[in-house]
Amino acid sequence: MEFIAQNMAPIMFASLILFMLIGYPVAFSLAANGLMFFFIGVLLTPYSGGAINLAWPLLYALPDNFYGSRVMSNDTLLAIPFFTFMGIVLERSGMAEDLLDTIGQLFGPIRGGLAYAVIFVGALLAATTGVVAASVIAMGLISLPIMLRYGYDRRVASGVIAASGTLAQIIPPSLVLIVLADQLGRSVGDMYAGALIPGLVLTGLYTLYIVIMSIVRPKSMPALPLEARTLGHGVVSLLIALVVAVAIAYAAYHYLVPAHGDNADILGAAVGVIFIYVVAILDRSLNINMMSRLAQQVVIVLIPPLALIFLVLGTIFLGIATPTEGGAMGAVGALAMAAMKGRLSMDVIKQALASTTRLSSFVLFILIGARVFSLTFYGVNG
Template sequence: MLELIAHNLAPIMFITVMGMLLIGYPVALTLAAGGLFFFVVGVALSEIAPSQINLFWPLLGAQPERVFGIMSNDTLLAIPFFTFMGLILERSGMAEDLLETIGQLFGPIRGGLAYAVIVVGALLAATTGVVAASVIAMGLISLPIMQRFAYSQPVATGTIVASGTLAQIVPPSLVLIVMADQLGVSVGDMYMGAIWPSLMLVGFYCAYIFILSIIRPAAVPALPISERTLGSGVLSLVAALAVAVAIHFLAAHFVFDGLTPANRLVASAATAVILIFVFALVNRAMNLGIISHLAEQVIIVLIPPLALIFLVLGTIFLGIATPTEGGAMGAVGALLLALAKRRLDFATLRSSVEATTTLSAFVMFILIGARVFGLTFYGVNGNIWIEELLLDLPGGEYGFLIVVTVVVFILGCFLDFFEIAFILVPLLAPVAAKLGIDLVWFGVILGVNLQASFLTPPFGFSLFYLRSVAPARDWKDERSGRVMPAIRTTEIYKGAVPFIFINIAMILLVIAFPYLVTHYKKVPVTAPSSTIEVPASSGGGGLGLPPMGSGGSSDSGGGLGLPPLGGSGGASGNDGGLGLPPLGGPQQGTGAPSDSGGGLGLPPLGGAGGPPPGLGGGSSAPAAPGGTGSGAAGGGAGSAPAPEGSAPAPQPGAPDLSQPPSFN
């Protein structure tokens, strides 16, 4: 029995811990306690299965260092920054301003409020990155308004939970930050990979509302004329946007033309936005009436959050800042926006800091517990068990992706994202890498998948977030004086179903078309295939080298400026460009220095002058056999010339260079 447990400790541990999590035990404590318990069991059983269990007590001594490593992780430092930024913006009234303004902009058309909720949800997702904050804020702000104007309750609730859950996948999502950290990829690459799927998802949501407005117009009525407080003036807004585009074009081509393309784009766009924003403020302050009240309100309300989004995401995408630095700039920018609107007080600041600290501590405790769990799970070869289990799936990488998608979708209905990210993703990432799957693509698939599971009844987290703020009893609308019906849980479930199918379709699109994500990769530069042909020389090599073994009268000196190789040192018609003497040939005469001596002042190499000093020459060296005089310092010019076309005799003890080398 003990041997059976020892050889199957990995699946027993995995099933036990996952079961405790599904029952509802606290995540961080379950992971840490489960890891420690099975660590003790593994050490006790290590003697029974030493090849299967690699656990010993000194391993626990390294755990504090692992904890400090988690706390000093720069990537995870972005979590409190983005959380704080989103909470400040949410509690300073930005969501109310956005919803009111965009609702007035789309109000005259059917489904206008639903479009406004989706757009505002995307903007909140791009500034908060927290699903709970987005869903709760949209529920508190937009649900009473949609009830007031007789929107279908399933449509209203489904639109709110779907738009609020966009914070799962729209950068700078906390989900993407944690996913990038667990997969070991760049957060910037993860943001770049998620940008197109998230925008397509927003477009699909709007397309669903458009189709619904045609099929069931009563479910998504237009805003009554009496409620259109900003009046008309869409043409004025279009004209203002056209002027901004013209300013951007002129600034890019005439003012900032000396900058790099990326800096020129940023500088010209910032100039256009600042000028049009200042113009709208002046138009309001001085009551000029040059642009309509609607255009003025849209510009003043939309530009600050859009500028903040660009400050965060634009700097990350352009490589100007890291995600952590972008989050810090976003937090400061949110504080400045709240101050500019005079909506920042001590109570707002304190509540935002407390909520940020709570969420950050929650993430850190789960991550520490996951590290304890991972230490034990890897020690019992759990990673090998997972790899063998998943690598044997039929269908290769697509079979793996389909199975993982189904499993994560089901678990996402019961477990929070952080639990899945810290437990499952580190186990799945090595298998994905072995199958050749791009890890950024894999991370975006998981992100869209978890977004769908957050909407899935009966345990979808976003559904419960909305349930917590939706009216459970009939309530009286103070503005219209009518009694509004309570929101039932079944209506929230019913409204989420169409958006679940949209998310599933998006998952399949991302799997079928990886380029939607992998466009973040730089296009590799490939050299064109070409053939290099070197023209033949009439006596030299293809590189313009002089002829080997020829006489000294060669007129086809080396293209490299080298003297003849192995020939006589006679009157070569092309002295070496390096000023070198003839190589391997006798000097002209018997003892006089060559007139074409090396421009570097070197003695002849291999000629009649003998070896240079230190290689057998010099005053202390004996004369070569047959020599006519004692070697003089600096060249030893007394040897008899060798026969024409032959190599000089080797010195005593020197290797014979005239013979091919031998390898013993």
């Protein structure tokens, strides 16, 4: 008895791992272990030599803990359903398919081009969805058959897709960061700012791995064949469009500085981006063909998600909006993007709402289970 009482914390932790390995849901494993070891701890308190500090009144306080500011009434956690809804709407609207097709065509002529595209699109999806499941499922269903069709090694293709999908764990607006911010008592904005650079570094390391693999094992990731490059060649046109956009943004910045001060750089960049986007839309709609097809596609496909990223993360980092407000704007922006593509319907909205409810409830149950587990774990000197 004394051995069990004085080593309750490691036994409790080992029991939690065992429950999860057996296959029990994480939320119920946490709650069940917390309650079970609470009862055992209260009974073994006389044998613990002061190592266990548990009493029945602590259990009575749990409902107040759940419905207080820690879980059910926590404003920070309100951002979770907004970001989840935004991510699922974007996934249902076909953004991943458009991005993969466009970036794949852009990098297709070089060895490992599809792998670069998967990593880049994975980072973009992470920055716009924040939901790992949405990123991994979208990337796996869309890119794996294409990569295998064009001769990619199965192990390399699977590894690249799995790695790119996990970027949603660390690149803001990650749901994991919101939960961590709540548990650590830090602001979500600070967590996002702290995770942004590591997320970009991780993306760079994945890209470096592909570079090395394309040199060491070139046959495992070949370039796209000529017949698969449907958008043709147009990188020079794309670079010219980029230079024009930067020049217009720079000119707009100097024009706006006297009136807008510190905000002139953001407004100037917005002017440059909007200008080149409108030009690409008109060029395609009116068949002017001033830009190459590749340049048109890259500009039209890339700018909306980048604008959405700024709408969400930019406003949070600049202090214009709280994470909850940024998530709400992102949800509205995702609906607008889906509507612009003609892919917004009641079925999409219903599916997004149902998935958001399930995922948000899942996170909520985990937090409640973690609260029960931590109460007992701290009480047994864990």
